[in-house]
Amino acid sequence: MPEGPETGLTLVCGADRAATAAVAGSLRAAHGVLVAHDLRGRGEGVVHRRVVDDDGGCDSVLELAHGCVACTLREDLLPLLLRLARDPAVRDVVLLLDPGMEPEATAGALHALVPEGADGPVTDVLALRGVVGVIDAGTWLDDAGGDDSLRERGLGLTEDDERTVAQMAVAQAEFADVLVVAGRCPTPWDRVRLDAVLDRLAPRAQRLTVADPPGSAPEVVAELGAEIVTRLAALGPDARRGVVEDAHAxxxxxxxxxxxDAGMSLLHVGHRRPFHPERLHAAIDVLLHGTIRARGRVWVASQPEHVLWLEPAGGALQVGSAGTWLAAGGTWDDVDDERRAAAALGWHERFGDREQQLVVLVHDADPAAIVTALDAALLTDDELALGEAAWRRFPDPFEHRHVDPCAELPGVVDEAFTEGER
Known part of the structure; x- marks a missing residue:
C-alpha cells in the first residue's frame, strides 16, 4: 500500500480573529509554516496574505479579479500550498481561515480542485491532518442561537452575504476534529449548557479547554501547540480529518x-410519506427559533425525484440539492456502499428509498411542538391518494435555484434564504 504525503496540513478556523490567530500561531511553532488570508478588503478586490515561518513573516497584498473566496483559493492559495508541499524544508503547513470562510467548503476545494501545473488536488501532496476550531466560551452559545448576520459583524464575504453568525459558528464547531474552547463562561451553568451543546453538535471532536485566551508567552504557546498536535494524532478512525461527508451519510x-441535558436535546425526525411543499415551508419557522441547528434530507411531494438538503441555523435557511432518490432514477452503481446498504435495508414497497431524515439540536424550543409542526406538514391520506401526477402541481416554494458562478466549490450549498426573504 503506497504511503501518503509526508508534509501535513492543518486547518484552523474560528470567529474571533485574535484567539484563532493565537491558536494557529501555536501550531505554527510546532508545525512549520503558517498561511493566512485576510478577506476584509475583498470589496475592493484586495486580499492580504501572510506567510510565517521560522525566519519571520512575509506580508503580501493580492489584487484579484473579483476579490472573492473562490478566486483567492484558485489564484493564490492552492498554488501556494502546492509550492510549499514541494519545498523539502517545509514539514507541515497551518492554514488559518478568515472568519467568514467555511471550513467544510474550503476542505472540499482542497480535496477536489486541481491547481495549475499539478496532476491532482493539493491533498495528493499534503496530508490533511485535521481541522482545529476555536470558540469563545463566553460568547459562542449566544452566537449559535442568535440571528445576527455576518455583515453586521464585519465578517460577510460579499455585499449580499446573507449568512448568519450562527450558521458560521455552528459550521466551524461541527466540522472541527479538535475544538479549542478559549476563555470562561459567565457562570458554571453556562459552561454546563455549552458542553451539552458541543456533546451533541460535535461528538467526534477532541475538546481542549484553555482557561484564558491564548497569549503570547513562548512557553504557553509551545505547550498549547504541542497539546493540539497530540490531540490531532490521537484522533480515532471515525474522525473526519477534513473530509466532506456525502449528504446521504x-x-x-x-x-x-x-x-x-441542561435544556439541550437532540431530536431525530424520520418519516416515509412526503411533505407538502407549502406546509413544509411554513413549518420551517419552528426550526429557526430556539434551536442551534437542524439538518437533513427531505422529500417534497412536488419534486419526487430530488433529494433536498435543509440546514436551518440562526434565523436563516439553507436549501441545497443532494442528488436523486434511487427510487426515482438514481443509479445504484454511482452511490457508495453505505448508501446502497441503507437503501436496500429500508426499501419501501411504494416509496423506495424516499424518506424524511432530520436531526434538530434544540435549546429553548419545545421538541414536541417541532414534531407536531413537521407532522402537520406531511401529506394527508387524501393528498397521498391523489398520486404523483397531482403532487407535481402543488405550489412549490423550493423550486427556486440560485448558483453564483464564483461560488461553485465543493461543499458550498447552492441556495440561502434569510428568515425575512423566505
Whole structure:
C-alpha cells in the first residue's frame, strides 16, 4: 500500500480573529509554516496574505479579479500550498481561515480542485491532518442561537452575504476534529449548557479547554501547540480529518447523546410519506427559533425525484440539492456502499428509498411542538391518494435555484434564504 504525503496540513478556523490567530500561531511553532488570508478588503478586490515561518513573516497584498473566496483559493492559495508541499524544508503547513470562510467548503476545494501545473488536488501532496476550531466560551452559545448576520459583524464575504453568525459558528464547531474552547463562561451553568451543546453538535471532536485566551508567552504557546498536535494524532478512525461527508451519510455519526441535558436535546425526525411543499415551508419557522441547528434530507411531494438538503441555523435557511432518490432514477452503481446498504435495508414497497431524515439540536424550543409542526406538514391520506401526477402541481416554494458562478466549490450549498426573504 503506497504511503501518503509526508508534509501535513492543518486547518484552523474560528470567529474571533485574535484567539484563532493565537491558536494557529501555536501550531505554527510546532508545525512549520503558517498561511493566512485576510478577506476584509475583498470589496475592493484586495486580499492580504501572510506567510510565517521560522525566519519571520512575509506580508503580501493580492489584487484579484473579483476579490472573492473562490478566486483567492484558485489564484493564490492552492498554488501556494502546492509550492510549499514541494519545498523539502517545509514539514507541515497551518492554514488559518478568515472568519467568514467555511471550513467544510474550503476542505472540499482542497480535496477536489486541481491547481495549475499539478496532476491532482493539493491533498495528493499534503496530508490533511485535521481541522482545529476555536470558540469563545463566553460568547459562542449566544452566537449559535442568535440571528445576527455576518455583515453586521464585519465578517460577510460579499455585499449580499446573507449568512448568519450562527450558521458560521455552528459550521466551524461541527466540522472541527479538535475544538479549542478559549476563555470562561459567565457562570458554571453556562459552561454546563455549552458542553451539552458541543456533546451533541460535535461528538467526534477532541475538546481542549484553555482557561484564558491564548497569549503570547513562548512557553504557553509551545505547550498549547504541542497539546493540539497530540490531540490531532490521537484522533480515532471515525474522525473526519477534513473530509466532506456525502449528504446521504448517517446524520448521527459519533453517537451523540439523545437524552435532554441542561435544556439541550437532540431530536431525530424520520418519516416515509412526503411533505407538502407549502406546509413544509411554513413549518420551517419552528426550526429557526430556539434551536442551534437542524439538518437533513427531505422529500417534497412536488419534486419526487430530488433529494433536498435543509440546514436551518440562526434565523436563516439553507436549501441545497443532494442528488436523486434511487427510487426515482438514481443509479445504484454511482452511490457508495453505505448508501446502497441503507437503501436496500429500508426499501419501501411504494416509496423506495424516499424518506424524511432530520436531526434538530434544540435549546429553548419545545421538541414536541417541532414534531407536531413537521407532522402537520406531511401529506394527508387524501393528498397521498391523489398520486404523483397531482403532487407535481402543488405550489412549490423550493423550486427556486440560485448558483453564483464564483461560488461553485465543493461543499458550498447552492441556495440561502434569510428568515425575512423566505
Amino acid at each position: 448517517p446524520l448521527l455519526r459519533g453517537q451523540p447523546p439523545l437524552a435532554r
